[in-house]
Amino acid sequence: MMNDRPALHKLIRELQQLIAALCCILVSSAVVARAEQPFMTVEGDTRSTAWWVLAEFHPFTTEVRGIPVGQIRKGWCKATEFRKDLIPRQFLYEGGGDAMEASQRSFALEGHFDGSTMKQVALVGVYEDCKGARGRFLMILDLPTGGKPRIRLLEAVKTPHQYAALSLQDDNTIVAWTCMDCDNFEKLKWNSKQRKFVWLPPPSDE
Structure with a gap:
């Protein structure tokens, strides 16, 4: 033994x-x-329900425009900016045309939204906090020449429907949409008196 x-x-x-x-x-x-999981998945019948309602987004990056997610908001572990190349083509180019271009909407807009010489970018995306809850966000960043982007505005909401897009009016009002083809939107504009971006009240029905 x-x-x-x-x-x-x-x-x-x-x-x-x-x-x-x-x-x-x-x-x-x-x-x-996990790494190979698509950014966007759709479960359900898109013939009866809009794809942006059925879509579920899976953020996979730990920074947005070079800003670590922990600096964007405490408690976030992932955040991914919406981009066209992350959305399956059959949804954005249904029928052969670019649906976003036709509706003059985008996932990111560049301009001088506060009227200053500083260039800014407004963008939308989806976040996931460290407990696994997901939602959409809208950010406005300053883009200084030769410097790092600086957060001017962050709006985030926890929701199972994270789709969002932006459009820009002639007076630099940013319109935030939560759909591709509907009237569900809010307007954001620089207020020179308050020295900040503010959400505009909805128009009166009267």
Whole structure:
């Protein structure tokens, strides 16, 4: 029996190494599967319900325009800016035309929204906090020449329907949409007296 101990110990070590290798393979497979998950998934019948209502977005980046998500808002772990190349073409180019271009909407707008010489960008995206809750966000960033972007405005709302887009009116009013083809929007404009961007009240029905 004494002579069998080295062989037994060797067998145990080999089993331990095999188990460790299997664990690494399982973890790596899970990481790869997560990394390969599409940014947007759709479950349901898009013939009866609009795709932007059915769409579920999965943020996968840890910074937006070079700003770490933890600096954007405490408690966020991921945030991804909406981009056309992240949306399946069959939805944005249904019928062969560019639906966003036809409606004059975009996921990001550049301009001088506060009337200053500083260029700004307004953009929309989806975030995921460190507890797994997701929602959409709108940011306005200053884009200084040769410097890092600076957050001027951040609006975020936790919601299962994260789709958002933007359009710009001639007077630099930013229109935030939560759909591709509907009247669900809010308007954001620089208020020179208050020295900040403010949401405009909805128009009166009277």
